[in-house]
Amino acid sequence: MIEKDLVIIGGGSAGMASALEAHNQGIKSILILEKNPYLGGILNQCIHNGFGLHEFNEELTGPEFMTRFSDLIEKNKIEYRLLSNVLSISEDKVVTYSNSYEGLVEIKAKAIILATGCYERSPGAIQIPGTRPSGVYTAGQAQLYLNCYGYLVGKRVFILGSGDIGLIMARRMTLEGAKVLGVAELMPYSAGLNRNIVQCLKDFDIPLYLSHTVKEVKGKEQLSKVVIAKVDEKFNFIPGTEIEFDADTLLLSVGLIPNCDLISKLDISFSKTRGANVTQDMETDVPGIFSAGNVLHVHDLVDYVVSEAKEAGRGAAKYLNGKLTHKGHVYSLKPGYGIGYVVPQRIFIEDAGEQIILKFRVTRPFKDINIFIKENDNLIKKIFKPAIIPSEMEIVKLDKSLFKSLDNTIDVYVEEKK
Amino acid sequence: MKELICITCPRGCHLKVDDNMNVTGNFCPRGAKYAVNELTHPVRTLTSTIKTNSELNPRCPVKSKEPLPKELIFKAMDEINKVVVKLPINIGDIVIKNVCGSGVDIVATKKIDK
Ligand SMILES: Cc1cc2nc3c(=O)[nH]c(=O)nc-3n(C[C@H](O)[C@H](O)[C@H](O)COP(=O)(O)OP(=O)(O)OC[C@H]3O[C@@H](n4cnc5c(N)ncnc54)[C@H](O)[C@@H]3O)c2cc1C
Ligand code: SF4
Numbered sequence: 001m002i003e004k005d006l007v008i009i010g011g012g013s014a015g016m017a018s019a020l021e022a023h024n025q026g027i028k029s030i031l032i033l034e035k036n037p038y039l040g041g042i043l044n045q046c047i048h049n050g051f052g053l054h055e056f057n058e059e060l061t062g063p064e065f066m067t068r069f070s071d072l073i074e075k076n077k078i079e080y081r082l083l084s085n086v087l088s089i090s091e092d093k094v095v096t097y098s099n100s101y102e103g104l105v106e107i108k109a110k111a112i113i114l115a116t117g118c119y120e121r122s123p124g125a126i127q128i129p130g131t132r133p134s135g136v137y138t139a140g141q142a143q144l145y146l147n148c149y150g151y152l153v154g155k156r157v158f159i160l161g162s163g164d165i166g167l168i169m170a171r172r173m174t175l176e177g178a179k180v181l182g183v184a185e186l187m188p189y190s191a192g193l194n195r196n197i198v199q200c201l202k203d204f205d206i207p208l209y210l211s212h213t214v215k216e217v218k219g220k221e222q223l224s225k226v227v228i229a230k231v232d233e234k235f236n237f238i239p240g241t242e243i244e245f246d247a248d249t250l251l252l253s254v255g256l257i258p259n260c261d262l263i264s265k266l267d268i269s270f271s272k273t274r275g276a277n278v279t280q281d282m283e284t285d286v287p288g289i290f291s292a293g294n295v296l297h298v299h300d301l302v303d304y305v306v307s308e309a310k311e312a313g314r315g316a317a318k319y320l321n322g323k324l325t326h327k328g329h330v331y332s333l334k335p336g337y338g339i340g341y342v343v344p345q346r347i348f349i350e351d352a353g354e355q356i357i358l359k360f361r362v363t364r365p366f367k368d369i370n371i372f373i374k375e376n377d378n379l380i381k382k383i384f385k386p387a388i389i390p391s392e393m394e395i396v397k398l399d400k401s402l403f404k405s406l407d408n409t410i411d412v413y414v415e416e417k418k
Numbered sequence: 419m420k421e422l423i424c425i426t427c428p429r430g431c432h433l434k435v436d437d438n439m440n441v442t443g444n445f446c447p448r449g450a451k452y453a454v455n456e457l458t459h460p461v462r463t464l465t466s467t468i469k470t471n472s473e474l475n476p477r478c479p480v481k482s483k484e485p486l487p488k489e490l491i492f493k494a495m496d497e498i499n500k501v502v503v504k505l506p507i508n509i510g511d512i513v514i515k516n517v518c519g520s521g522v523d524i525v526a527t528k529k530i531d532k
Binding site for chain 2: 047
């Protein structure tokens with residue numbers, strides 16, 4: 001059996017960034033496995049700009065951003081295989097993949113980084129009453145067709161869900177001559193970034209219907225009408241609030257789910273994000289198996305995917321160099337009031353570097369709040385936020401010296417001003 | 419007093435601009451520049467795709483090298499949709515010079531060989 005120090009599954013931004021970081025840390029036997037015929041992952045279809053402000057201090061489009069990384073992969077001669085679909089990973093880190101030029105291959109890896117991205121919630125996953133006509137797509141599917149093949153899926157479009165991909169597609173399809181009739185969002189606030197509400201909807205006078213969702217779709221073979229209605233706090237339809245649109249297309253932008261299929265059968269625990277629970281080094285419950293990027297928790301910014309992937313790359317290098325001891329004081333992180341999740345879920349304080357990075361999201365929009373990070377009575381950090389929304393992930397970098405090993409849990413919670 | 423959301427970066431700061439064009443609420447200097455621009459002559463970077471002569475990669479992504487005046491966005495789209503580029507093409511290659519007389523070029527954002 002072929003052996004590798006580090007096998008990385010997925011050649012998107014997370015996969016490439018973690019490979020480069022591990023390489024920089026001196027790991028030379030690396031293999032990236034990617035099922036598509038190209039590196040770059042989802043960024044291939046994200047032709048809009050807005051990427052790389054943190055990483056490169058310039059505003060790049062998705063393809064430009066990923067090329068910075070794929071060029072470095074080539075330059076550093078990091079090995080990768082395209083069109084290679086990973087079929088399974090075993091607890092003892094045997095990776096099985098297949099492609100048309102090698103057939104079925106098994107590789108024994110000393111460490112693995114899972115960087116398989118996420119998938120979109122599909123029409124089947126959310127139940128819309130009415131007929132099952134054609135003309136219903138996920139926003140990402142429509143993006144792929146339009147941006148990679150030049151095929152516009154419809155002319156009169158309604159969008160369900162105010163996630164960023166949906167907003168970006170509202171603008172993109174408008175530019176290509178489609179009429180976008182509106183965007184409905186179940187929650188009373190948008191799931192997308194503010195900047196996308198402005199530049200994708202307001203710029204083109206596309207209405208956003210908050211606290212609304214699709215009540216019914218009509219049409220025999222082809223979608224012909226979309227009916228939306230307002231919902232109350234319990235998400236029940238309010239009678240008489242229906243609005244009907246003559247639409248031939250319904251795009252769904254209703255959430256992304258980490259693509260954890262490959263590790264779902266391993267002895268690994270999962271968090272609320274539907275990604276694996278990890279340590280400060282992005283290591284899952286199985287020593288030597290790491291996870292980063294959208295497969296760990298869904299990110300809205302590729303820059304954050306990249307920095308997380310670098311942590312995983314460094315973590316894997318530490319593991320391979322015998323520097324992850326899993327000894328000493330260990331904390332578990334507990335999301336408290338107002339906090340949806342915290343990554344990482346565990347911190348081995350002795351293994352951690354000088355800085356410990358926490359990432360979290362709030363459960364709903366808040367104004368004028370303090371966020372507390374505490375172990376027992378030791379206040380590690382208090383952060384004041386004039387305004388905070390779930391779609392913007394918070395990142396806090398904490399000095400290791402702030403941690404006093406007083407307790408086994410660290411609480412992260414919101415306190416509202418009276 | 420006008421209120422705006424800065425779209426320069428994903429942070430999306432809430433900006434306030436008074437009658438003398440003094441900007442507050444911006445986390446960084448780019449926000450002030452954005453607010454003044456937005457109230458005098460709003461501009462947007464345009465991204466789209468352009469036809470290629472390839473079957474494997476029928477579309478090449480492009481962008482306006484600099485932001486375009488907002489009112490030219492749809493006219494620029496018309497120009498972009500008229501062009502077919504011949505491969506190979508590299509990042510930064512100009513596909514339309516001085517689009518709609520704006521002084522801004524449309525450039526490729528992906529390297530495609532075949
Ligand atoms: C549609 C969309 C729009 C976005 N827009 C923006 C934006 O405007 N600005 C911004 O900063 N961020 C944006 N993001 C967020 C950010 O760009 C992405 O989150 C980031 O690129 C994800 O990187 P990743 O490597 O985790 O996942 P991906 O890019 O999805 O990469 C995962 C890779 O793994 C491969 N893979 C999966 N399973 C297997 C398997 N079994 N075997 C082999 N390979 C496999 C896939 O083919 C893919 O190439 C967007 C995300 C999406 C989904
Ligand atoms: S003011 Fe600066 S930090 Fe705030 S959104 Fe604008 S560019 Fe971003």
